[in-house]
Amino acid sequence: MSNLIADxxxxxxxxxxxxxxxxxxxxxxxxxxxxxxxxYRLYVLCSSAGRIVLDTEVGVKIxxxxxxxxxxxxxKYQAKVGQITVFGKEQWFSPVASGSAAPxxxxxxxxxxxxxxxxxxxxxxxxxxxAADVVIKERGQLILVVRETPFSTLHLxxxxxxxxxxxxxxxxxxxxxHKAESINDLTDFMVGRILDHLEIPQTIMxxxxxx
Numbered sequence: 013m014s015n016l017i018a019d020x021x022x023x024x025x026x027x028x029x030x031x032x033x034x035x036x037x038x039x040x041x042x043x044x045x046x047x048x049x050x051x052y053r054l055y056v057l058c059s060s061a062g063r064i065v066l067d068t069e070v071g072v073k074i075x076x077x078x079x080x081x082x083x084x085x086x087x088k089y090q091a092k093v094g095q096i097t098v099f100g101k102e103q104w105f106s107p108v109a110s111g112s113a114a115p116x117x118x119x120x121x122x123x124x125x126x127x128x129x130x131x132x133x134x135x136x137x138x139x140x141x142x143a144a145d146v147v148i149k150e151r152g153q154l155i156l157v158v159r160e161t162p163f164s165t166l167h168l169x170x171x172x173x174x175x176x177x178x179x180x181x182x183x184x185x186x187x188x189x190h191k192a193e194s195i196n197d198l199t200d201f202m203v204g205r206i207l208d209h210l211e212i213p214q215t216i217m218x219x220x221x222x223x
Contacts, residue, residue, distance in 0.1 A: 023053040023095065027210070028108050028118040028147070030140045033061025034159040036122035036184045037069040038195070042203045043121055048089045048096070050212050055108050055115065056085065056098045057140045061124070078103065101138040108143035116152035117210060118143060122159040122184055125167045131156070131179075132170040148177055155209055157202065159184040180209055190218055 027047060031040045040062075047054055058066075058074060058081070066072045072088075075081045081098035085091070099106040107113035120127060120140065127140065136142040147154045156179060160167060171181045182205065186198040204217025 024051045026053040026115040028055045028115050028143055030057040030120040031062040032059050032124045032127045033065050034122035034124040036159045037066045038199050039202055040121045042199050045089055048091045054096045111146050111150045114146045118147045119155045121157035123156040125160045128170050132173045155180045155182055157182050157184050
């Protein structure tokens with residue numbers, strides 16, 4: 013109990029960040045970087061496909077071992093000891109798998125439509141799906157940064173079903189009205205919107221009407 017109290021005093025809160033095999037790995041890493049800077053503790057879940065996309069799109073090779081992955085991300089983002097914990101897809105005794113211990117906030121970024129389907133139907137076949145199921149049943153905040161185009165009717169039906177359960181569907185659709193000059197600017201647009209919904213102060217994206 014003393015360790016849990018110490019953790020709560022050290023960090024501003026705990027958020028689960030899941031990374032799937034959809035395109036948009038840069039969003040996940042930028043979000044992770046911002047959450048570390050905002051002093052949040054992170055439980056990170058990354059699918060096998062997610063690791064492949066991270067390597068393919070941004071050249072980041074996350075170790076398959078949860079312990080090595082935790083150390084890798086901690087060093088890469090200069091996080092505090094214990095600030096980033098990576099869990100494997102079948103670590104069913106991890107906090108995110110239980111309603112009594114899971115964080116109340118979770119972001120799946122990027123989120124594949126396959127993951128959307130599994131969450132929508134309560135499949136819980138891996139830890140990402142189970143963690144999302146827990147957040148929904150505990151009436152927490154779940155944000156899905158869906159990346160696919162075009163959406164099929166089935167995709168839209170699954171997203172509608174989740175939206176009706178108070179899940180935030182936030183497609184990876186960056187705006188251009190802030191006169192983006194780089195891919196990083198477009199990435200920050202989406203990450204800034206995610207941070208807004210998590211009610212975490214951010215300055216990486218100017219708000220409409222402000223410069």
